[in-house]
Amino acid sequence: MKFLLLLLLGSLSISSGFANKNYKTLAKELFKQPDVSDVRLTPGNRGLSYLSSRKGISRLELLDLESGRTYTASVEDTPDIYDYYWIDRDTVLFFAQKLGTPIGAYTASYKLASVKPADFYRVYDTLPDTENLYIGKDDNFDEKFNDLYLINAKNGSRKRIEENDGTILAWFTDKDGVTRIRYTIDEYERDRYAYRSSADDDWRDIDINGHPVGVLFHGGPDEFIVFVRHDGDARFAAYTFNGAKNEYVDTVLEHEEYDILYNLIVVDPETEKTYGFQYDLQKPKTYWLDPEMAEISARIDRQHPATFNQVLGYDAEKRSVVYQRFSDKRPKEWLRFNIETGEEELLLQELPEIDTEQSAKTESITYLARDGTKIHGYLTRATSHSFQAHKALLMIHGGPRARDRWGWDAEAQYFAKLGYHVLKINYRGSEGYGIEFSPYSHIDSIESSVRDTVDGARWLVDQGLASPGKIAIYGSSFGGHVSLCSAAAEPEIFFASMGYAGVYDWPTHLDKAFEEQPVYARLKTNTYYPDFEKNRAHWFAASALPQAKKISCPVFLIHGRSDETVSATQSRRMHKALKKAGKQSQLKILSFNRHGFTLEKNRISFYSSLAEFLEEASP
Template sequence: MVHIDFATGEETEVDSHPTYELDPRGRVWAQFSSPLIRRRRTGELIGVRYLGERQVIRTLDPHFAEVLARLETLSDGDVSALSSDENEQRWVVSFTHDRDPATYFYDHATGESRLLFRSRENLDPRDLAAMTPVTVTSRDGLPLPCHLTLPVGIEPTGLPLLLFVHGGPWTRDSWGFHAVAQLFANRGYAVLQVNFRGSTGYGKAFTQAAVGEFAGKMHDDLVDGVRWAVEQGYADPDKVAVMGGSYGGYSALVGASFTPDVFAAAVDVVGVSNLVTFLRGQPEQAKANLAYNWYRYVGDPSDPRQEAEMMARSPISRVDQIRKPLMVVQGAQDARVAQAESDQLVDALRERGTPVEYILMEDEGHLFDNQDNAVALYRAAERFLNEHLGIGPRST
């Protein structure tokens, strides 16, 4: 991080970390805090957040360093939302946590602290599964930061495995409470989340390693994560499923069509089936923003050579390879990944006589913000995966 003098152009380094990048999540998602921690009264920078396996805060102010050291004794989670009075004596701090996110009060003058509330008071942390950061090495030697969640009270050997793929793809999975991972761990699954090449927050080279690698090395990274889980003994290779939304839905379709022998079942939620029609269907006002992401990483469908390459990386071009159980979930009001992306795939499969379960939610968009729809989605996914992976019901 540097300070730039606009008058002279001079750059002065403010802070850096030898390994981690600035925590980028607060720039994208409102529920995450800014990477910059500022003094309430003056706006002066007093701390900087970096993110690797876990968050690291580097302090730029002696008083805040003292405060932070005390705050970090309140929870073994990561400091998230943080505020103080103008004298920086009384603080309210929230913690990201894989099982017990909570918010505390702390008085630096007296040393007093107390729990204000737990974010998920209806859940007992003892029933929830720990999320463990692990690193998997890809077949071409790239370290892949991953997160593994194993069920509580079950020997972690030969388990059914859910590979849950994040969207974007220009975002990342990180340590903390993950509702889907907890749901399926509760049902006896191991849950693996792989930060494949192209994920953000691990340096420019890691992100740019995904240029031209949709359905290529990006997918190889996911398969390498599965193979690691099998080799470690956590997963039964005959009971591996893949699921995700948006780019994660595309990955689920790639898994079903490009590597059908790896996965016993797949769940695609608002995923892209045809990269060409997806990009051609973007609103005109959005196309100017595609040059440095989709056009660079995937291709420009107005160029015939690139169009052909994009079709070759599209699941719609390999419907004849889909032979394992597939569930497709789509929001009819989705403005980002249009219903046509799911319709054309489902129609092609049904024309071939290939079974596919299709759930179309008429009142939903891209993110499934309606709680009833989200509950219905995951109930259906749980039932579908249990059925096709041969897993009996387990609920606690």
């Protein structure tokens, strides 16, 4: 499963006083498209491919590691390239969009020449050591129960290799592209798995006994690493499982406080040999399965202790490795490290204009919620007089099964430069802290997220970082719900509340989601939405809409007109309820926006608008 992530990044090099009068100037520096993103080693380890930005449009480029030359894929009408996959050493498949809507697929050679249109499929397995071929899903993006096809990227021919009977949610393929595990959910909402040792074997049930998030085929022919929370256990961990024997072999990695959930797998881009995986605690870490790579990584860490350094793989000669590094004050950059000499060469930079000496520092913090539960978050202090009481801004992530992470954060940098202490909270419902912290029940997250956020605001006051009435709150999607409900719960604390693409009436939102994607209504309704129909009144009472009268601060609502995830009607109705209650509310509908920001100019305008609204609402 591939998740598209929105990276809101940019550059910064002006003083706080100047920025207060020039929100848009600062936003242009911080929220521009990154110069470089989505960097990958090519099969054969000959080059680094990446998306580059020119005038807000992303293009596919390649840096040849031997010659140092850069190549660019040239496509008629210069569409925005948003994703790509290497099918083999000399074939890349890439996808174009316009205003966030996919419009086509293309293939190109290693040096990004010979660009030709291709059929549009979702890539499931690239099979990089097999010429021209990859495994793909149906081109219907709304279909959940997909068949799998073996597809020729060059001529478009395809052969169905797995037919879905209407129950299979996912297949897991091995390094040869053979489907070895399939995942279903039974009528009792239990996770079920079947396994086979080869394509010629029959499927047989295996007892993983839990909810997995991923599989790595590593080890013996029938052994794989599974990231799973066992039934009855509190947290996800990584285990070795033998499919042929239907038994767990050993524990690879576990943690007493955090879930072990990988967010990057380090593999050879051609052989798909697994070197290790990256995961998150308070800060990111890497677990190495390969001792040689672990030693190289340790050497790099000793040279750069202030940054997180992620080795991505060897070059073609195995004399060097390519690694990525970043920190809370430094955007990503990619370097080549000579294994013998330790010498380094800077290859690519995400945001070369950033003055890292002027960046604000982000620290991991914890505080106790009112019931004694430990809550994690990230505090970025205002860049001037950072230990004094300032105005503060809570920035609440969506999800809820997502989380904020340590690293370079353009949002936090922007508002810290404007004089705000910025606190990002991983409230209960956020992923990564165990089942008791993030229960499957959505209504629990809807309610506990608000309490934890309010307690975070009180923590800022207790720490002397802000005063009641000098704290603002902003959230997007699920975070929009948290923002407005927090302002309703404790009106004396907040001077402004902002929501982007928020959900403010949960029963209406879920009715629409179930109607448009009925597959969800047949899978884990009772797990995630227990007694929803029976308790609709409870769900509505926990929404922001009926609490409009309790909100005393000015509210700013923003929504994309074309949002297919959360209807813009949610913000319109919230605005109407606030106005009817005699409250201060502004509503801005963005004509071409969906649930996130595709266009650079829209991001710049959005954050400029937030800054101006905060200044106007500030006591």
